[in-house]
Amino acid sequence: MAKGPAVIGILTEPPKPTWWRANRHKVLLVTGLLVGYWVGLHLHGEPVSPPAPRPGHSSPGPLHITPRST
Numbered sequence: 001m002a003k004g005p006a007v008i009g010i011l012t013e014p015p016k017p018t019w020w021r022a023n024r025h026k027v028l029l030v031t032g033l034l035v036g037y038w039v040g041l042h043l044h045g046e047p048v049s050p051p052a053p054r055p056g057h058s059s060p061g062p063l064h065i066t067p068r069s070t
Contacts, residue, residue, distance in 0.1 A: 020027075
């Protein structure tokens with residue numbers, strides 16, 4: 001007749017993970033999405049406005065002049 005399984009050692013269940021260890025991927029995902037949303041709204045590269053003319057100097061004229069047809 002066959003023998004039963006031999007006992008090698010005592011197995012114990014690992015301790016239950018803490019809340020942070022169980023949910024850190026969710027917290028970091030939500031944080032990353034919020035930061036990405038904020039960056040997309042606030043740091044999208046606004047156009048640079050030309051410098052204001054200095055007092056006493058006239059502003060430059062148009063850069064391109066198109067000839068009028070007669």
